[in-house]
Amino acid sequence: xxxxxxxxxxxxxxxxxxxxxxxxxxxxxxxxxxxxxxxxxxxxxxxxxxxxxxxxxxxxxxxxxxxxxxxxxxxxxxxxxxxxxxxxxxxxxxxxxxxxxxxxxxxxxxxxxxxxxxxxxxxxxxxxxxxxxxxxxxxxxxxxxxxxxxxxxxxxxxxxxxxxxxxxxxxxxxxxxxxxxxxxxxxxxxxxxxxxxxxxxxxxxxxxxxxxxxxxxxxxxxxxxxxxxxxxxxxxxxxxxxxxxxxxxxxxxxxxxxxxxxxxxxxxxxxxxxxxxxxxxxxxxxxxxxxxxxxxxxxxxxxxxxxxxxxxxxxxxxxxxxxxxxxxxxxxxxxxxxxxxxxxxxxxxxxxxxxxxxxxxxxxxxxxxx
Amino acid sequence: xxxxxxxxxxxxxxxxxxxxxxxxxxxxxxxxxxxxxxxxxxxxxxxxxxxxxxxxxxxxxxxxxxxxxxxxxxxxxxxxxxxxxxxxxxxxxxxxxxxxxxxxxxxxxxxxxxxxxxxxxxxxxxxxxxxxxxxxxxxxxxxxxxxxxxxxxxxxxxxxxxxxxxxxxxxxxxxxxxxxxxxxxxxxxxxxxxxxxxxxxxxxxxxxxxxxxxxxxxxxxxxxxxxxxxxxxxxxxxxxxxxxxxxxxxxxxxxxxxxxxxxxxxxxxxxxxxxxxxxxxxxxxxxxxxxxxxxxxxxxxxxxxxxxxxxxxxxxxxxxxxxxxxxxxxxxxxxxxxxxxxxxxxxxxxxxxxxxxxxxxxxxxxxxxx
Numbered sequence: 001x002x003x004x005x006x007x008x009x010x011x012x013x014x015x016x017x018x019x020x021x022x023x024x025x026x027x028x029x030x031x032x033x034x035x036x037x038x039x040x041x042x043x044x045x046x047x048x049x050x051x052x053x054x055x056x057x058x059x060x061x062x063x064x065x066x067x068x069x070x071x072x073x074x075x076x077x078x079x080x081x082x083x084x085x086x087x088x089x090x091x092x093x094x095x096x097x098x099x100x101x102x103x104x105x106x107x108x109x110x111x112x113x114x115x116x117x118x119x120x121x122x123x124x125x126x127x128x129x130x131x132x133x134x135x136x137x138x139x140x141x142x143x144x145x146x147x148x149x150x151x152x153x154x155x156x157x158x159x160x161x162x163x164x165x166x167x168x169x170x171x172x173x174x175x176x177x178x179x180x181x182x183x184x185x186x187x188x189x190x191x192x193x194x195x196x197x198x199x200x201x202x203x204x205x206x207x208x209x210x211x212x213x214x215x216x217x218x219x220x221x222x223x224x225x226x227x228x229x230x231x232x233x234x235x236x237x238x239x240x241x242x243x244x245x246x247x248x249x250x251x252x253x254x255x256x257x258x259x260x261x262x263x264x265x266x267x268x269x270x271x272x273x274x275x276x277x278x279x280x281x282x283x284x285x286x287x288x289x290x291x292x293x294x295x296x297x298x299x300x301x302x303x304x305x306x307x308x309x310x311x312x313x314x315x316x317x318x319x320x321x322x323x324x325x326x327x328x329x330x331x332x333x334x335x336x337x338x339x340x341x342x343x344x345x346x347x348x349x350x351x352x353x354x355x356x357x358x359x360x361x362x363x364x365x366x367x368x369x370x
Numbered sequence: 371x372x373x374x375x376x377x378x379x380x381x382x383x384x385x386x387x388x389x390x391x392x393x394x395x396x397x398x399x400x401x402x403x404x405x406x407x408x409x410x411x412x413x414x415x416x417x418x419x420x421x422x423x424x425x426x427x428x429x430x431x432x433x434x435x436x437x438x439x440x441x442x443x444x445x446x447x448x449x450x451x452x453x454x455x456x457x458x459x460x461x462x463x464x465x466x467x468x469x470x471x472x473x474x475x476x477x478x479x480x481x482x483x484x485x486x487x488x489x490x491x492x493x494x495x496x497x498x499x500x501x502x503x504x505x506x507x508x509x510x511x512x513x514x515x516x517x518x519x520x521x522x523x524x525x526x527x528x529x530x531x532x533x534x535x536x537x538x539x540x541x542x543x544x545x546x547x548x549x550x551x552x553x554x555x556x557x558x559x560x561x562x563x564x565x566x567x568x569x570x571x572x573x574x575x576x577x578x579x580x581x582x583x584x585x586x587x588x589x590x591x592x593x594x595x596x597x598x599x600x601x602x603x604x605x606x607x608x609x610x611x612x613x614x615x616x617x618x619x620x621x622x623x624x625x626x627x628x629x630x631x632x633x634x635x636x637x638x639x640x641x642x643x644x645x646x647x648x649x650x651x652x653x654x655x656x657x658x659x660x661x662x663x664x665x666x667x668x669x670x671x672x673x674x675x676x677x678x679x680x681x682x683x684x685x686x687x688x689x690x691x692x693x694x695x696x697x698x699x700x701x702x703x704x705x706x707x708x709x710x711x712x713x714x715x716x717x718x719x720x721x722x723x724x725x726x727x728x729x730x731x732x733x734x735x736x737x738x739x740x
Contacts, residue, residue, distance in 0.1 A: 002632065003409070003412050003413050003628070004397055004625055004629065006409065007400055008401070008403075008409070009401040010401065010402075010407070012404060016618060017402050017403075017404065017405070017618065020401075020402050025399040026399070028622060029396065030374050030377055031377055031379040031380065031390075032380075032382065032387050032390050032571045033377055033378075033380045033382070033387075034380070034382060034700045035387070035572070037380070037700065039373070039376065039377055042373050046373060066437055066573070067441065067598060069617070070597070070598050070616075070617035070618075071436070071437065071617075073597075074596065074597055078596070098597065105595045105597060106595060107595075195402075195618055195621075201402050201622040201623075202618040202619065202620050202621055203436070203573060203620035223474075223475050224475065225477075226444065226448075226596060227440065227444055227471055227472045227475060228440050228441045228443075228444040247439070247440035248387065248438050248439065248440075248563065249438075249572065250438060250571065250572050250573035250623070251387060251571055251572055251573075252398060252623075252626075255374055258373070258374060259374065262372065324407065330403070330404045330407065335615075
């Protein structure tokens with residue numbers, strides 16, 4: 001009955017999870033120790049320091065939350081939003097819509113700017129919107145996993161800087177694949193996931209809060225309506241001399257994150273970004289030969305999440321299932337209005353290597369009859 | 371700099387995490403696959419079925435939440451409580467207090483019955499309280515991890531059954547160590563943690579909701595104010611034909627839970643419970659020789675969480691640190707008003723074995739100069 005024995009190693013080229021390097025699997029299986037053991041506290045401190053490097057921030061509060069990427073989104077909103085706060089959410093895909101949903105549930109007064117799925121957020125439209133109203137928070141997704149679009153977070157950030165709003169950014173798919181410059185771009189609250197370009201299994205959400213964000217949290221009129229994700233308590237476990245217990249940290253997942261971050265920093269961030277870009281270029285050239293076009297214009301494309309249009313007359317679900325079952329390659333389907341219209345080919349983290357791209361192209365050529 | 375290499379295998383005898391069996395470490399390091407891969411869906415189905423056995427329930431909604439035990443608590447309250455709902459929380463330790471805090475943050479009208487820490491909830495007092503008022507939810511902790519007390523959930527359940535209230539129970543420390551009979555005891559919402567008697571690393575929270583609880587959720591006037599933990603969406607991923615993506619499941623942690631549950635069911639639940647009881651009896655006999663008394667009266671003691679009074683003149687923190695550093699044995703400190711007054715000795719899951727108890731007793735004899 002043990003189904004774990006039947007699991008086949010799979011080339012993960014969907015929208016996440018991505019392939020996991022051997023060091024990270026090994027770390028996962030390291031002996032569990034206590035969450036207040038000084039040896040574990042030392043590991044937590046190193047994780048914080050490595051996350052600061054990868055987020056390019058000096059923010060003190062730079063820690064992994066004990067949940068997946070969506071828990072990171074929830075953490076940012078639930079800590080920073082009070083009922084009636086005015087938010088602007090920029091939407092051009094599933095994850096922008098999710099932000100709107102999360103914020104609405106917290107009683108925020110949510111304004112949105114929507115853009116066609118597959119196109120980037122238009123900075124001029126944001127400028128006009130910001131000129132006409134005052135917001136407590138402006139929120140945007142950096143790398144829209146549902147469409148493969150890279151939004152111009154740097155430019156949006158420079159607009160938000162001129163207002164009193166906090167700037168909240170989703171970097172679930174971007175972090176570790178393209179630069180994320182939290183301090184330089186004026187980001188106040190940012191979250192990511194472990195299962196994309198960080199090449200760690202899903203389960204944690206790295207997050208960083210600026211001093212301004214922590215200040216807003218400290219000056220709330222009401223308690224955070226979410227005990228589990230209340231950062232004002234969680235920071236007392238992650239920093240300071242006393243390390244007050246909040247909840248039992250996910251020890252082994254944190255070992256894995258430790259190893260994954262160490263792998264990346266040893267390779268060097270510039271090399272990691274170049275590797276993602278090279279894999280993307282290789283895929284692009286191969287897909288061109290197959291006559292498979294991208295959904296997104298070249299200047300807004302993400303290297304790690306390639307949304308491509310399904311060729312005429314192709315049964316897209318059948319191809320995906322055949323790739324998975326016969327060749328152990330996973331690629332992703334479209335979400336929402338793009339379901340059935342696109343594939344999402346992930347080149348994230350450990351997956352982003354020439355041999356993997358070639359393996360997928362070979363398989364696609366065979367499946368599509370080239 | 372790699373601190374993972376410095377981690378020493380530790381005998382975990384604190385309030386959790388507990389020791390993890392080799393099969394579970396192996397499962398953790400199984401190749402990550404996609405969260406929509408049919409092979410993974412099969413594993414999810416088996417986890418559900420095994421959790422139903424361990425919770426002794428036929429509840430359809432019996433799944434692990436993607437967070438630690440406290441996320442399970444949050445899930446129960448956030449899905450079932452609407453602003454103004456009337457709650458009765460029975461409190462005799464840290465986790466009952468936490469329930470009160472969680473519920474208050476959600477705008478509930480929280481009534482409490484408090485009992486001295488180290489004593490059990492008094493059923494007659496609960497009866498009187500229920501006779502005098504109407505509640506939407508009655509909540510209690512089965513195994514109070516902060517004091518080592520077992521509350522009479524069966525008896526409280528039979529009282530709550532005669533009212534319209536839902537019965538919400540924390541079984542974080544009890545599940546897998548003593549019987550938890552969800553259906554028989556009339557429990558409507560129950561959660562646990564993986565890192566106690568289930569012998570799996572921390573990171574997931576098994577949970578079960580009755581039809582009545584799901585009905586209350588379906589008839590809410592407002593959306594669940596927590597997107598990440600909204601069970602009405604999460605069940606669409608865990609069951610049904612379509613398996614709609616909600617958030618990326620923590621794949622490898624779920625592998626570990628799968629293996630941990632399989633280990634328990636192979637051993638047989640009755641044998642598992644007997645092993646916990648035997649380890650407790652052995653510890654009790656050994657502590658009596660050392661003149662170390664229990665905090666809790668015999669009829670309310672948990673076998674898996676032994677709260678014992680610190681002998682006169684002993685530097686309790688020094689003993690704990692010495693056990694950890696020199697003998698790689700972790701025991702727990704007291705929490706809140708019991709800090710400095712008790713040790714908490716965990717005999718949970720894989721830890722609950724004769725050789726482990728003897729190793730601790732030998733160490734304590736040496737440390738205390740016997």
